[in-house]
Amino acid sequence: MTPRFDAIGLVVADMAASLAFYRRLGLDIPAEADTQPHAEAPLPGGCRLLWDTVETVRSFNPGWTPPSGSHRIAMAFACDSPADVDKTYAELVRAGVRGEKEPWDAFWGQRYAVVLDPDGNAVDLFAPLSP
16 A cells, blocks of 8 residues: 555644634634644645644653744645735734735745744745736
8 A cells, every 4th residue: 555645734832823823724623623632624635734732742752842943844825816915914914923924026926925823833825926
């Protein structure tokens, strides 16, 4: 049997805060997941995004510590248009999300911006500059 890619997992300090952030980006996550030690959301194409609390991970790996240094993972969310990148970035920052890089026109032909989720993971917002 050949292994197949199935999920991306995040370890989070505050489950409710992390899930609220990803709900703002359009993921369908049930409200009751906020109080659980593990949560999942289906992604387009059949993959899943998984969340586990630090306590959950330490229950099977007692010595686990968060990685240090620069961003170790980045996720990217496609927006409908360059204006939607700007709008989404502004709405997230107004809601208290940390902006890492304000929207700009990237040399590779996309409007791009970066915010940080509650655990400091980079989340990119992008859209093609021309249709």
